[in-house]
């Protein structure tokens with residue numbers, strides 16, 4: 001029962017429209033029926049009344065003359081009959097005959113509470129004259145008419161009600177079948193409609209015909225489905241937009257640049273992670289603040305205000321502001337930042353906010369400052385470099401011209417710097433340069449400038465001098481400070497300097513020329529025997545010019561194939577058998593003739609040309625070794641000198657390996673001669689290169705042993721195969737007993753370390769005998785052969801091996 005009522009209630013709720021409709025249809029139908037029935041009934045009623053009235057008028061016209069005659073004749077009986085005849089007419093219930101002069105005859109009864117119609121007329125007898133005999137009043141009652149009317153009303157009401165009810169139910173059923181049930185479906189669909197079931201379209205439970213598609217329900221269904229489609233599209237677009245927004249927001253969040261987004265009033269709305277990392281400000285603590293107020297204390301508030309005012313103006317006018325500013329972190333630390341400020345515009349190009357992108361450029365700024373410093377100052381000594389020195393010299397000259405004073409320009413070069421650098425290593429070389437710079441500076445007064453021009457060259461500018469004498473005094477003071485020993489790597493080393501002096505205006509009024517002159521004078525000082533100073537004189541230009549010429553010729557020498565290798569044999573001391581040959585470089589210049597290595601190798605080292613030249617030497621030597629192998633029918637080793645700069649140049653090991661593979665010479669027949677000085681720098685880099693060469697099977701020898709500071713035990717750390725005793729010891733072994741003892745000791749110790757020994761500069765047979773007795777393995781020197789060009793060496797090989 002409960003279920004039934006629930007269902008009924010549901011039905012009532014769901015059929016609310018139908019019920020209301022039914023009620024309204026009923027009300028309207030009934031009202032209409034009633035009104036139309038009432039009109040009809042009223043019209044019938046009027047018709048009935050008219051009929052009654054007509055009947056009474058018919059009585060008047062048909063019976064009035066008969067009644068008048070009966071009255072004239074005083075025929076009461078007939079009168080009675082006539083009246084009863086009238087009374088028998090339908091609806092006539094009462095007759096009243098008033099007879100002249102005062103009698104009355106009444107027939108019938110007037111019913112109470114019933115509506116009546118009364119009709120009366122005169123009874124006149126005409127016989128010549130008119131005699132008025134009486135008046136008949138006829139009363140008809142409306143009871144029958146009313147009764148009839150009531151019955152008809154009942155019938156009409158009943159039939160109309162039933163008819164209306166039936167039609168209403170029919171209409172409602174039709175309405176429900178064709179409309180409301182579909183509306184219910186739509187309502188259910190709309191109720192269940194959500195973004196999760198947007199895929200299901202609305203379908204009505206009716207045949208899908210073109211006609212139906214165009215009716216109102218079809219149009220509403222279509223509209224709902226279109227709406228669903230649009231929603232689907234909007235949601236898809238929204239999802240896409242959301243994805244993109246997410247992507248953009250992630251990109252901003254993870255951007256390597258700091259990002260600030262401000263509203264139109266420049267109040268911070270958003271900052272990304274990078275900003276927080278960079279400044280230490282948490283997003284919450286700065287939202288709503290002005291970007292210019294972050295981290296600026298009272299002192300720089302005004303500055304920040306000024307800056308942000310100009311940023312605002314420029315962004316308004318130009319649309320972007322870009323610049324480098326110093327910003328402050330939360331802890332007050334300042335840093336350099338590159339800012340780009342742009343407005344954020346909406347689709348209508350109205351500014352909705354501002355975007356501030358920042359990048360920490362502190363490192364770049366530091367680097368720029370460093371570059372600026374490097375551009376003007378020497379990093380090692382902190383002294384002005386060549387560029388700044390030249391500027392200062394020009395200023396000093398300008399000042400001297402104005403004040404008619406003199407300027408002294410001094411060129412200084414450390415006499416044995418290269419040797420110290422090679423023997424004690426770069427670190428010691430650097431310490432020496434720093435100390436030398438300090439010593440030179442200590443000899444000068446405030447207005448003077450000391451600059452490092454590069455390497456071990458220094459320039460001193462003495463402005464505002466009254467006489468050239470002052471330059472000499474300063475030079476003497478400098479030489480004196482250089483007479484003190486330097487403490488380098490626990491070695492006490494004496495390093496002197498050579499000074500060249502040029503003066504303005506006596507020697508030149510041009511800064512470049514003055515420097516050249518001072519340079520030339522310095523070379524002269526070196527020639528004089530070092531640790532001295534020399535004033536420039538015009539003939540010195542020549543010498544300096546020559547050096548420059550030599551350098552420019554050397555630069556072209558390799559390309560013009562002016563180099564040639566000479567070879568000197570290395571033989572077994574005990575049996576005189578040929579073991580190897582040492583390649584010695586010669587430079588045959590068409591203008592200046594043959595140049596010996598001692599003259600051009602240092603220059604090639606200085607200029608860096610040694611790398612390319614040395615590479616050529618190794619290639620050439622390897623190729624010749626292969627030629628001799630073919631000539632002799634057995635392998636012959638080849639020794640090649642390697643200078644320190646060449647050895648340390650990038651790719652040296654590769655170039656050696658290339659020379660071997662190109663020529664086809666086995667690595668064990670190539671021996672690289674490295675000066676003892678090179679390994680004394682004790683650098684990891686040198687050790688690594690030696691190790692690599694050894695791993696490739698290349699033999700390594702220490703050249704000129706005894707000229708450096710190394711102890712034999714020091715060599716243990718390196719993979720050397722051979723030790724070459726310098727010719728200065730060998731040449732004196734017969735004359736100087738100390739040298740003889742030293743050479744014997746070197747031989748013994750080297751043997752105990754597993755090293756092979758070669759004595760250089762052997763010129764006499766006695767020396768050979770000494771070396772044989774001392775147990776020296778090999779010897780090399782004029783005694784066997786002078787260094788020979790390749791062809792002659794080949795001939796020498798033939799003659800030497802045949803006897």
Ligand SMILES: Nc1nc2c(ncn2[C@@H]2O[C@@H]3COP(=O)(O)O[C@H]4[C@@H](O)[C@H](n5cnc6c(=O)[nH]c(N)nc65)O[C@@H]4COP(=O)(O)O[C@H]3[C@H]2O)c(=O)[nH]1
Pocket residue numbers: 568583584585596597598601614617641642643673703704727760761762763780781782783787
């Ligand atoms: N007094 C005397 N001298 C003798 C005797 N036997 C050989 N010599 C000379 O002693 C030098 C030996 O070469 P070094 O000590 O490696 O000394 C070489 C070497 O350090 C360097 N050098 C030569 N060729 C090259 C090269 O291709 N590369 C490099 N980096 N340096 C080279 O130039 C230096 C001088 O070479 P050179 O003038 O050819 O001089 C050679 C040679 O001619 C002798 O019995 N008595």
